[in-house]
Structure formats: structure tokens, C-alpha cells
Amino acid sequence: MTSPRTGPGATPGHSGKRGDRVAVATSTKANVQANGEAAKAVRPRNEKVAYLFLSPWIFGLVVFSLGPILVSLYLSFTNYNLLQPPKWIGLENYVHMFTQSQLFATSLVDTLEYILISVPIKMVVALAIALLLSLEVKGIGVYRTVYYVPSLIGTSVAVAYLWQQMFGPDGLINKGLALVGIHGPNWLAEPRTALFTLAMLQAWQFGSAMMIFVAGLKQIPESLYEAAIVDGAGRLYRFFRITIPMLSPVIFFNLIMSIINGFTQFTQGYIVTDGGPLNATLFFALYLYEEAFNFQNMGYASALAWFLLVLVGVLTFLVFRFGSRYVYYES
Amino acid sequence: MRKKRWTWTASAAAALVLAGCGTAAQGGSSGSQAGQAAGNADSKPVVTLTFGFWGDAKEEAVTLAAVKAFEKAYPNIHIQTEFGGPFNQYFTKLSTEVAGGNAPDIMQMDYDYIEAYAKEGQLLNLKGAKGINLSTISPSVLKSGYIDGGLYGIPNAIDCYSMIYDQNAFAKAGYHGQRVSWGQWAAILEKVHKLTGKWAEDDDENWQTFGYWARQQGQHLYNASGTKLGFAQSTLVSYLNYWANLRREGAVPPGTVTSLIKQAADPTDPMVPGKSLAEMTWDAYIVSFQSEMTKPLGMALPPYQPGGPEGLYLKPSQFWSIYSKTKYPQQAELFVNFLLNNVSAGKALGLDRGIPVSSTVRAALQKAGLSRPEQQEFTLTDQALKVATPIDPPPPQPNKEIDQDFGNMVQAVQYGKETAQQGAEQFMQEANDLLQNGGE
Numbered sequence: 001m002t003s004p005r006t007g008p009g010a011t012p013g014h015s016g017k018r019g020d021r022v023a024v025a026t027s028t029k030a031n032v033q034a035n036g037e038a039a040k041a042v043r044p045r046n047e048k049v050a051y052l053f054l055s056p057w058i059f060g061l062v063v064f065s066l067g068p069i070l071v072s073l074y075l076s077f078t079n080y081n082l083l084q085p086p087k088w089i090g091l092e093n094y095v096h097m098f099t100q101s102q103l104f105a106t107s108l109v110d111t112l113e114y115i116l117i118s119v120p121i122k123m124v125v126a127l128a129i130a131l132l133l134s135l136e137v138k139g140i141g142v143y144r145t146v147y148y149v150p151s152l153i154g155t156s157v158a159v160a161y162l163w164q165q166m167f168g169p170d171g172l173i174n175k176g177l178a179l180v181g182i183h184g185p186n187w188l189a190e191p192r193t194a195l196f197t198l199a200m201l202q203a204w205q206f207g208s209a210m211m212i213f214v215a216g217l218k219q220i221p222e223s224l225y226e227a228a229i230v231d232g233a234g235r236l237y238r239f240f241r242i243t244i245p246m247l248s249p250v251i252f253f254n255l256i257m258s259i260i261n262g263f264t265q266f267t268q269g270y271i272v273t274d275g276g277p278l279n280a281t282l283f284f285a286l287y288l289y290e291e292a293f294n295f296q297n298m299g300y301a302s303a304l305a306w307f308l309l310v311l312v313g314v315l316t317f318l319v320f321r322f323g324s325r326y327v328y329y330e331s
Numbered sequence: 332m333r334k335k336r337w338t339w340t341a342s343a344a345a346a347l348v349l350a351g352c353g354t355a356a357q358g359g360s361s362g363s364q365a366g367q368a369a370g371n372a373d374s375k376p377v378v379t380l381t382f383g384f385w386g387d388a389k390e391e392a393v394t395l396a397a398v399k400a401f402e403k404a405y406p407n408i409h410i411q412t413e414f415g416g417p418f419n420q421y422f423t424k425l426s427t428e429v430a431g432g433n434a435p436d437i438m439q440m441d442y443d444y445i446e447a448y449a450k451e452g453q454l455l456n457l458k459g460a461k462g463i464n465l466s467t468i469s470p471s472v473l474k475s476g477y478i479d480g481g482l483y484g485i486p487n488a489i490d491c492y493s494m495i496y497d498q499n500a501f502a503k504a505g506y507h508g509q510r511v512s513w514g515q516w517a518a519i520l521e522k523v524h525k526l527t528g529k530w531a532e533d534d535d536e537n538w539q540t541f542g543y544w545a546r547q548q549g550q551h552l553y554n555a556s557g558t559k560l561g562f563a564q565s566t567l568v569s570y571l572n573y574w575a576n577l578r579r580e581g582a583v584p585p586g587t588v589t590s591l592i593k594q595a596a597d598p599t600d601p602m603v604p605g606k607s608l609a610e611m612t613w614d615a616y617i618v619s620f621q622s623e624m625t626k627p628l629g630m631a632l633p634p635y636q637p638g639g640p641e642g643l644y645l646k647p648s649q650f651w652s653i654y655s656k657t658k659y660p661q662q663a664e665l666f667v668n669f670l671l672n673n674v675s676a677g678k679a680l681g682l683d684r685g686i687p688v689s690s691t692v693r694a695a696l697q698k699a700g701l702s703r704p705e706q707q708e709f710t711l712t713d714q715a716l717k718v719a720t721p722i723d724p725p726p727p728q729p730n731k732e733i734d735q736d737f738g739n740m741v742q743a744v745q746y747g748k749e750t751a752q753q754g755a756e757q758f759m760q761e762a763n764d765l766l767q768n769g770g771e
Contacts, residue, residue, distance in 0.1 A: 188591060294735070
């Protein structure tokens with residue numbers, strides 16, 4: 001996760017850099033020899049050096065990301081089982097996806113349900129804890145680290161196993177509930193609760209969203225609150241009229257990242273429930289994985305991947321289109 | 332305003348890229364498990380062979396011990412092991428490696444896959460291989476490694492279906508390991524359940540045990556050419572109803588318990604903590620079960636169908652195959668021969684994969700003394716050999732997908748979402764569609 005500055009709030013930084021590059025380009029030739037003079041003089045060489053330093057990354061992007069992405073576009077129009085060379089079948093994979101496959105719809109519904117449950121919970125928890133952690137208390141750094149830890153380990157296989165144990169029929173959660181006289185459900189074996197359990201695991205990883213909120217909260221000028229207090233505004237009023245609007249670009253950014261993250265969810269469904277019971281936790285990425293690697297339908301799986309890419313793109317666009325009217329940009 | 336729009340587009344683009352990376356990264360996430368056997372590195376090996384295999388923790392340990400024995404006997408050959416974890420993960424990795432042209436020199440193969448791999452030219456034809464002594468292996472066992480006249484894998488062990496059960500609990504119900512009919516077995520299970528209050532057996536419904544059921548009706552999972560399912564709908568319905576009745580009686584666990592089982596003899600298997608008392612599975616599992624459990628286990632041939640043909644068959648547990656693109660076929664043959672025929676390798680491997688195919692190794696193991704579950708496995712295989720009928724040909728390519736569809740259907744019936752009739756009808760239609768469209 002990058003710093004909050006890469007969010008929509010970072011506009012000034014971007015345009016500034018662009019301006020610099022124009023200046024650099026026009027002054028390139030004149031300043032080649034001028035070594036120790038002004039800072040301006042060193043820049044053109046730096047630009048080449050910058051590309052030099054960037055080259056491993058650019059190489060990696062082209063070879064390991066862009067290349068495979070384009071190959072998968074090609075494969076999505078083929079029948080490819082890894083053993084035989086791919087065979088061109090046109091749009092057949094896409095036709096199958098939309099008209100014949102039941103699991104396609106199931107996995108899509110599961111994923112959307114999962115996002116609808118986990119994202120709001122995660123956002124609220126992240127913001128609430130961020131508010132607490134933006135208080136000036138001794139040892140606040142320690143608290144922030146502690147609350148960030150789930151985000152670091154949350155996607156790991158070990159935590160998925162731990163989750164499975166905790167929510168097992170005789171797991172920690174049901175033992176705890178039994179203490180207060182509640183007979184807990186068989187969390188991972190009931191279609192309803194299984195998805196909810198995984199959504200909780202996702203919501204539990206609120207750390208990075210929380211850190212971004214903390215940074216966002218720091219950016220809100222203290223003077224606004226002071227003025228509001230002078231005017232007699234209460235805590236709630238200040239929260240909804242100052243904090244939320246001023247924080248809206250950051251909320252927006254977190255929302256989009258959480259949605260994208262939700263769509264690419266894989267490990268939890270794979271390890272904790274293996275898509276079950278009754279395919280209730282068959283996430284889209286898990287369905288894609290099974291088609292690709294269990295059933296060796298690489299062509300069809302590539303088509304699924306491209307569908308996901310387009311779907312996430314469209315959803316992100318819609319969120320921008322309709323969400324942004326609620327976002328307040330200072331500039 | 333313009334500035335704002337620019338930011339939108341930039342962020343949207345970033346979002347797209349992120350989403351793309353997320354998906355693209357899924358495939359590569361299984362890290363490579365390299366060099367467990369690097370202990371020999373200082374002896375300056377002349378040749379390094381890679382060796383891929385799957386299994387549980389016990390199988391991993393015994394295989395590594397056999398590899399060590401080989402390296403001791405042939406100090407100029409170093410074996411780089413690639414333990415692939417459980418079956419599915421192993422084949423996930425192997426199919427990717429094969430597509431990339433860098434599969435291991437020696438690989439463990441399975442009956443369901445060997446045909447596809449051999450036909451695509453990925454496996455070395457071992458017919459007439461000088462380095463491998465085949466005279467110790469019975470021709471009827473070896474037969475399963477032949478595809479279109481070439482020998483593409485040597486079976487490493489044989490396995491058959493068995494009923495593994497808690498000896499004391501079943502003795503109370505008057506059962507002592509004799510072979511009974513399905514009807515008698517259901518009565519025994521209900522009796523055991525009433526006496527103990529526990530589940531008498533796991534709900535062992537799956538595609539392979541159904542295959543056994545179908546064979547007892549003179550039918551098969553697939554027709555001879557592998558283009559259609561080979562059984563009647565009524566056969567499947569009777570199978571589903573048999574288990575539904577046992578569930579209703581409480582003799583086998585409900586779907587909510589069965590759906591959480593990851594693998595036989597795994598801690599998620601209710602048999603291991605003693606919540607259920609029997610399981611129908613491959614006989615080699617008794618070694619794993621007994622190493623996890625203290626209660627003495629018994630073993631019997633699985634139930635028969637009165638008046639029906641014999642459904643029991645012996646299956647090659649796995650094969651040792653050699654990659655067709657290996658640089659060192661001679662050394663690879665040497666290693667395969669060692670795993671099959673060498674007594675110290677045989678002792679290291681034990682019976683974890685089933686009864687070894689080599690008569691030399693079998694004799695040596697029996698002479699050296701067997702543990703109780705190993706002895707049981709031997710005895711059961713002897714019994715099975717007397718009655719077993721030939722195995723079905725390797726399944727057609729969409730088998731894996733059909734297998735999973737079957738599991739989904741069974742689960743829906745277990746959860747009461749579908750009746751046996753509905754489930755069977757829908758499943759058979761989907762499976763036949765898959766078979767006709769060649770796996771897509």
C-alpha cells in the first residue's frame with residue numbers, strides 16, 4: 001500500500017512534476033556541460049539516470065506483467081489445456097461464461113455479497129480506530145503498529161488456518177459462546193455463516209485503511225475545529241460537518257481499494273472453506289483458479305480473468321462517476 | 332475542473348492495473364519447494380536429477396529417506412527433490428511445469444493423468460529400458476503402465492478399496508471383519524450407532540466409491556470410449572438413497588460435518604478423533620490412520636452386491652515416470668529401478684503408498700517383520716487379489732471436473748437442497764455435456 005499522497009488528494013504534487021519535466025526538456029542541451037552551477041543544470045543527466053534506475057522495474061513490468069496480461073487476452077479466445085498448443089475458438093469461452101456456466105453466476109454473487117458485507121464493516125472499523133489512534137497519547141506509535149499487524153499477516157495461509165480452527169464446531173468462538181450459554185452455529189458448514197466468517201476475516205485486516213485514515217486526519221487543519229468550537233458546535237456536529245467532508249477524498253480512496261481487494265480475494269476461500277459449503281464461498285478468483293489449474297481450462301480461465309478486469313474497471317468508473325459528487329477537494 | 336478529471340483517469344488507470352495484477356498473481360503464488368536433500372552437496376555430484384512427488388507428511392519423510400539411500404549408493408548422482416504437497420497441488424504445479432518445458436526428470440504419476448501426459452509426448456517410453464528390472468513385477472500389474480503399446484510409467488505399489496473400522500466398537504455389534512452385503516452392512520452400522528451413540532461410519536460418498544457401486548451392477552463410470560457416462564440414473568439414485576437412509580438414522584454424520592473434511596486420515600476427518608468409527612477408503616490409509624490413533628483398527632473387504640458381479644479391483648497406487656525431455660535418461664532409470672527394486676529403498680518407503688510391486692522387496696519386507704497395520708494391509712491385498720476384477724481404463728480428460736461436480740451434487744443432497752432424483756438427473760446431464768464438449 002502506498003502513502004495517502006497517491007490518492008485523489010495528491011493533485012498538486014502531480015501537476016508540479018509535470019511542469020518540471022517541461023522545463024527540463026527545453027533546457028536540456030544548454031546545460032549539459034554546466035556541472036557545478038545551478039541545480040537546474042544537473043537535472044537533464046538525472047533524467048537519464050532516473051530511467052537507468054527505473055529500468056529493472058520497467059523490464060519487470062513489461063516482461064512479467066504486461067506480457068502475461070496480453071498473452072492471457074490471446075488465450076481467452078482459445079481452448080488451452082497446457083499440454084496441447086492453444087486452439088483458436090473465437091468468442092466461445094465468453095459465450096459459455098454468460099450462457100452456460102452456473103458456477104460463473106454463483107461465484108459472482110458470492111463475491112459481491114462478500115464485498116457488500118466486508119467493505120462497510122472494514123471502513124467503519126478502520127475509521128473508528130483511526131480516530132482513536134489520532135489522539136495524542138503516550139506510546140501511540142506502539143498502538144498503531146499493533147492495530148496494523150492484522151493487515152500484514154491477514155492474507156497469510158497460517159492465519160487462514162487459524163481462522164478455520166477458531167470457527168470450527170469446537171473452536172474458540174463456540175467455546176466462548178458456550179460460556180455465556182449460547183450454542184454457536186457450525187460457522188464454516190452453513191452457507192450463510194461461512195461467507196460471513198470470511199468477510200470478518202477480511203474486515204479484520206483494516207490496518208492499511210486505518211493508517212491512511214490516520215494520515216488523512218492529520219491533514220485536517222486544527223483551525224477548523226477551533227473555529228467550530230468557538231461557534232458552539234458539538235462533537236458529533238464537528239465529526240459530520242468537518243471531519244467527514246475533509247476526509248472524503250481519503251474515504252473515497254479507501255473505498256475503491258477495498259472493493260478491488262474484495263474482488264481479488266482468494267486465499268481465504270481456498271484455505272478456510274475451499275469454496276464450500278454448497279459453493280457459498282466460491283469467490284470469483286477461486287473459481288478462476290479452479291478452472292485454470294484444477295481443470296486445466298486455461299483459455300476459459302483467461303476469459304474469466306478479463307471479465308474480472310473489465311468488471312472492476314467499470315465498477316471503479318461508476319464509483320468515481322457517482323461517488324465523487326460527495327467528495328470534497330480542497331483545491 | 333480539468334485537473335480533477337485528470338486525476339480521476341489516472342487513479343482509474345491505477346485501479347485497473349492493480350486489479351489486473353491481483354488476478355495475474357494468483358497463479359504464481361505457489362512457491363517452489365527446492366532442495367530438501369541438499370545434504371549431499373559437498374560430495375560434488377556429477378549429475379543432478381530433479382524428482383517430483385506428492386503425498387502427506389509421512390509419505391514425504393519416507394520418500395526422502397529412500398532418496399538418501401540412493402545418494403549413498405550412487406554418490407555421483409544428486410537428487411533434487413520437489414515435494415509437491417497434496418495430490419491436487421502437485422498436479423497444479425506439474426501441469427504448469429510441463430507447459431513451461433521444465434518438469435522434473437523423474438515424476439510421480441497417477442492413473443487418472445498418465446494417459447494424457449503420455450499421449451502428449453511428455454513421458455519417456457520405458458519399454459525395453461535397460462536400467463529397470465521389470466522381471467520382479469507381475470505382468471498384470473505392469474499392464475496399467477502401457478498406453479498405445481509404450482510403457483510410460485512403472486506402478487510403484489498396488490492399492491484397493493477397504494473398510495477400515497474400530498475393532499472394539501464393531502465387535503460389540505458382532506462384526507469381525509467378514510465380507511458382508513450392503514444391506515447387512517447398513518444393519519451393522521445402525522447397531523454400532525445405537526450401541527455407541529457415535530457415527531458408525533463417515534459419509535463416504537464420492538465419485539470413486541460410486542464407481543465401485545456401479546461396477547457391482549455391471550456398470551461403469553464411463554462407457555468404453557469415454558464419450559458418455561456408463562451407468563443408469565437409477566444406479567446413482569440407489570447409491571444416494573443408501574447413504575441418505577444412513578444419515579437419517581444417524582449412522583453417518585450430517586452434511587455439515589462431512590463438508591468440513593479435507594482429506595482422509597487428516598485431523599478434520601471425524602474418524603481420527605473417534606467421532607466416527609469406520610471409513611471406506613484405500614487400504615494403504617490404515618498405516619496413516621493407525622499412526623494417528625491409539626484404538627486398534629480392523630480392516631475388511633468393502634461390502635458386495637448380492638447377485639451382482641464383483642466390483643472390487645486393484646489399482647496401481649501411483650507410477651514412477653520419466654520426463655521425455657530429461658538430459659539424463661540412464662541415471663533417471665537407475666533411480667526409478669532403485670525405488671522399485673532396491674531393498675533398502677523398499678524398507679524406507681514401507682507400505683505408505685500400498686503394497687510394493689517388486690517381489691524382491693515384498694519378500695524382504697515380510698522377512699524383516701511388519702507392523703500390525705502393514706500386516707493387515709498385506710493380508711487384505713491377498714484376499715482382494717483372489718476376487719478382484721480388472722480396473723476400468725483411465726478416465727477421459729474432463730474426469731476431474733466431473734468428479735468435482737459429483738461432489739457438489741452429493742453435498743446439495745446431503746444438505747437437503749436437492750432430492751436424490753433431482754441431483755442425479757442434473758448431474759448426469761452436466762457430466763454428459765462435459766464429455767461431449769471435450770472438457771470445455
